Every structure is written in C-alpha cells, then in structure tokens.
Amino acid sequence: MEVEVQLGDSIEAGEVLEIYRANDWSSADKPDQLLAALRSSHSLVTARFQGRLIGIANAISDAHLVVCYPHMLVHPDFQRRGIGAALMKKLQTRYHGFHQQILLADGDAVGFYEYLGFSRAGKTVPMWIYQGTEH
Secondary structure (H helix, E strand, O other): OOOEEEEOOOOOHHHHHHHHHHOOOHHHHOHHHHHHHHHOOOEEEEEEEOOEEEEEEEEEEOOOOEEEOOOEEEOHHHOOOOHHHHHHHHHHHHOOOOOEEEOOOOOOHHHHHHHOOOOOOOOOOOOOOOOOOOO
C-alpha cells in the first residue's frame, strides 16, 4: 500500500470531518473552528491513499523552542499500518532539536508515543479546561 505523507497539503472540510467523525473526536462538532485551527497550525501533515485523506496531524509552535502536537488521527480502516508513525516522524523531523516536543496521550496511544521516543514528563501533571466529551 503506497501512502503519500506530505507537509503543507491542502485540506477540504468534508474529508477532515469524515476522519474526525470516524475516530469519534468531538472537535468534529465544531467544523468551522476545527478547519480554521488546522489551517492555521504551524505545521499540518496529511496521509493520503489514492487521493483519500486517511491521516492527519498538526503542530502548534513558537518556531524556536517548543512544539505541541495536539491532533494526530488515522482513519480506523487504516490504523496499525504505520501511518500514524509516518505522520509523527514527519513532524518530529521538522521540529528536530527543539527544546520541548509536547503532546497529550491517553489509553492505547501512550505505548505508541513511547515507541516514537516520547516519555512521561517527570512529575508534571497534564491539566486543561476541556469542552469535549470523549475523555
């Protein structure tokens, strides 16, 4: 299976909402904000199979020291095929050498991100004000 992973690809509302809904992410309930957020990210990386969007990830950064990876999704029909790792490796290459690369991981995703070199952040505790429902 040949998947094209690309930084800076253009995205359309329908394809983005399809992948977010397929993963039960509540941000799909705010489509205008979701599209605006993804399009204004410091970096956006997509994975496509035969032109179809099957994976997406983004980064928010100060462009010098810190980068945060808030979203990384692969369509459920294409999971466990290395696509998520390819998306993250593209972003990690882009931000190689940054002082901090930060993300939040839960459930089965913890092991996946540990495989990519992430570790728990010492004694820090993730905190948020959250308006979603899936956590």
